Amino acid sequence: MIPLTIVIDLEPNLFRIGPFLITWHGVFAVLGILAGARLGLWLLSKDGVDVSRGADGVAWMVLVGLIGARLLYVWENFKLFSGNLTRIFLVTEGGISQWGGLFGAMVGAYIWARRSAFSYWKLLDAAGAAAMIGLAIGRIGDVINGEHHGTPTTLPWGVEYVNPDTLGQPGQVVHPEVAYEMILTLVLFGAILPFHQRLKARLPDGVLGLTYLGLYGAGRFFLSYFRTDPAVFAGLRQAQLASLLMVAFALIAMPILFRRGGSTMPAAQEPTEPELDEAMPAAPDVVVSEPVESEPAVEEPPPVAAEAAEPEAPIPEAPVEPAGPVPASPPPMPRRRARRLEPPASPPDPN
Numbered sequence: 219m220i221p222l223t224i225v226i227d228l229e230p231n232l233f234r235i236g237p238f239l240i241t242w243h244g245v246f247a248v249l250g251i252l253a254g255a256r257l258g259l260w261l262l263s264k265d266g267v268d269v270s271r272g273a274d275g276v277a278w279m280v281l282v283g284l285i286g287a288r289l290l291y292v293w294e295n296f297k298l299f300s301g302n303l304t305r306i307f308l309v310t311e312g313g314i315s316q317w318g319g320l321f322g323a324m325v326g327a328y329i330w331a332r333r334s335a336f337s338y339w340k341l342l343d344a345a346g347a348a349a350m351i352g353l354a355i356g357r358i359g360d361v362i363n364g365e366h367h368g369t370p371t372t373l374p375w376g377v378e379y380v381n382p383d384t385l386g387q388p389g390q391v392v393h394p395e396v397a398y399e400m401i402l403t404l405v406l407f408g409a410i411l412p413f414h415q416r417l418k419a420r421l422p423d424g425v426l427g428l429t430y431l432g433l434y435g436a437g438r439f440f441l442s443y444f445r446t447d448p449a450v451f452a453g454l455r456q457a458q459l460a461s462l463l464m465v466a467f468a469l470i471a472m473p474i475l476f477r478r479g480g481s482t483m484p485a486a487q488e489p490t491e492p493e494l495d496e497a498m499p500a501a502p503d504v505v506v507s508e509p510v511e512s513e514p515a516v517e518e519p520p521p522v523a524a525e526a527a528e529p530e531a532p533i534p535e536a537p538v539e540p541a542g543p544v545p546a547s548p549p550p551m552p553r554r555r556a557r558r559l560e561p562p563a564s565p566p567d568p569n
Contacts, residue, residue, distance in 0.1 A: 222374035223391050227381050230363035246359030251280060254352030261344035265418065267336055275334070275341075279326035286322020290315035294456050316356075317460035320349065320431075339424030339475065346430030347414060350407040353434075357400035367446045368393035393444040402437045406430060422479025425472050432468030435461040 232240045259272040269275075291313045292299055292306050298313075299305050327345055331338035360366055364379040364386020370393075377394045379386030386392075410417070410430060417426050439461035447455040454462075 222376075224375060224377045224394070226362070226364065226377055226379050226384075226386070228362045228384075229381055230383055230385060241359070242362040243359035243365070246362075247356045250352040250354070250356035251276075253355055254348035255279075257351055258344040258348030261347060261414065262341065264415065265340050265344065267340055268334075271334065275327065275330040278330040279323040279345075282326030282329070283319045283323035284314070286325065287314035287316070287319035290318025290321075290456075290460075294450070315456075316353070317457060317464075320464075321460075323349075337423055339422075339427070342424050342427035343418060344427070346427035347407060347411050350403045350430060350434065354400050354403040354407065357396045357403070360396040361394060361400070366396050368395040369444050369446055395441060395444040398441050398444065399438065402441065403434065406433055406437075422475045424475045425479075428468040428472050428475075432465050432472075435464035435468070439465070 228242070230241055230243065232242065232245065234240065255272075255276045259269045259276075262272070263269050288306070294315065295313070323345070324342070327341050328338050331341050361377075364377075364384050367387055368377075370376075370390055372391070373393075375394065376391040377386075377397075378391045379388055410426075414426070439458050442455050442457045442461070445455065445457070447457065450456050451459060
């Protein structure tokens, strides 16, 4: 039985402009950078960061990222450059390291954050998602040119490169390891990005970005076993060592960020006075009537005395004989309520 095979017969080179060779790898690398930059700036703006000078940040990350990608590749393959060191600067000939580009971009982001005076960890949160989409697009060019060699396989999705100019392994059916990496980044991107804003509201700055990068590093460590790259230390490949470095950085930095940011849940804000007034129902107006006995001990002079002082109209005297002695006027009765008492009429004067 002949195993199924995915045959790739694509020319890795597109055209040449003077000394510059334009390849599928370069085209998709640029597209990945542009997509990652656009997404990263959009997420930063959602996080309240001023991105009016975002082009400066993209320039810093791309420039330092390319330097890091080239330096790590040269260090890994120094035998290719030891006879002619000037070849180090011939980037158009190919030869960059993905992990070197990631670490370099992180350094470039730090420089931009310090120059622009905003949080580096906020930038890292946006960069995590941006890196996933950028890597996924960039890996399309690697699938076409086949420069990352996979281990042999008989699985039905094994690939065989047959183009004469391919950088792959003609005549061999191998694991499409870079396609596995592309699937890994897309899975992380699709699983986390829909909840990006919710997680940002609950996690300290930087934790979400480290979650993207840490999970990618863990997955990349195991996927590297499907490559034929030589071991460089303790039986591990260069990509695996870089993956472990990223995972270690995430595991160390995340607890520190949690301690700095306090609880993973945002602190409940105390309601303001207007909010309290709206939330609490209005209390009904209660009129408390004070008992008469609770009135102050000092009583007002009885109104009789006040009225007695007022002049009254003279009463015409009638010649009536007195029947007996004139009774004394009774004392005024104390009142408990504001009630006007009329004084009793005095008998006529016998004289």
